[in-house]
Amino acid sequence: MDGVTDFAFRSIVKKYGQVDYLWTEFVSVEALCRGAAPNLIHHFDYDAEQKPLVAQVFGKTPEYFYLVALLVAELGFAGVDINMGCPAKTVAQSGAGAALIKQPQLAQAIIEQTKQAILDWANGKNLNDCKNVNPKLLRALAEQKNFWQIKTVKRQLLPVSVKTRLGIDSNQIKTWLPYLLASKPDLISIHGRTLKQSYSGEADWQALAEAGKMIKKHDPNIQYFANGDVKDYEEAMSKAHLAQADGIMIGRASYGNPFVFLPLAERQRLATSKNFFALAIEHAEIFEKHNLARGNDKFFSMRKHLAWYIKGVANAAQLRSQLVKSNSAQEVKAILNKYQDEQSTS
């Protein structure tokens, strides 16, 4: 999730939520291929703990998907996920993300190029072997490999997946899905809303069940993940059954709460304010350490997570107003420790 599921967030969710798969934030193939790779490549940072991690990319230029799929494979990701679901104006109005639902042939060309790159990579091709690659992309790949000490990556056919929505302004599953199925991605994940809905209203689980039926009827080997408004493990289990889904993705419900991925008894045992405070501190420390290693001392994108961790505690508004001004993990720790001391003496 753009702006949320960065390196530190993923570390926390993996460690405390024990999730099966993680995805990076999405990264633009156009931006990567046209010279912005040095500024964007950090979105592809990960460590061994976050594996299996899938790289998500978006765009509208099939040739760029080919190049970026090679890059993703060389960086050791567990798969390449193509975003065909983002409703944000900056993405959809440029013809990428959910706007690809309007251009099914282009969507197919993108999947085809991505799959071709993965096949070529498995057969020994590298980004370096391609003609007319922006030198900044090549340099960013080399530096990334060096930074993370990525030496040998096993050449294999990585899964190519698509994440999409139900349609543009109504449920178009019956017409949209056949285009995706014909391109044979390894996994299709669907958020049960339309582009027009963005995040309003409710996810349509009847439509997601209809999609599950279509996918499994067409080819039971294509994996299906359903998504939208799922709050916790138990809901994920029942919705997976309802939609004939192989997996469920949980997004917003995991804000400030990696325990949503665990069964109820575990959640109840772990969901204490003491634990949430400890998570906030650990998250801030990982964030800071990773940022500093990358030469970035900006703390502001950590602050929203801090506000999420303290949701529901006594005097949350006052505590939040302090946390959203914090500039380091040390400060976060001091604020939370002081708060806990005050609570225990009041």
Ligand SMILES: Cc1cc2nc3c(=O)[nH]c(=O)nc-3n(C[C@H](O)[C@H](O)[C@H](O)COP(=O)(O)O)c2cc1C
């Ligand atoms: C802030 C935000 C950023 C998101 N960024 C992405 C993204 O980069 N890629 C993607 O596939 N979906 C993205 N999504 C959509 C979510 O993955 C998910 O499909 C949607 O939020 C519905 O699931 P949920 O109700 O469990 O959150 C984003 C959603 C939000 C709220």
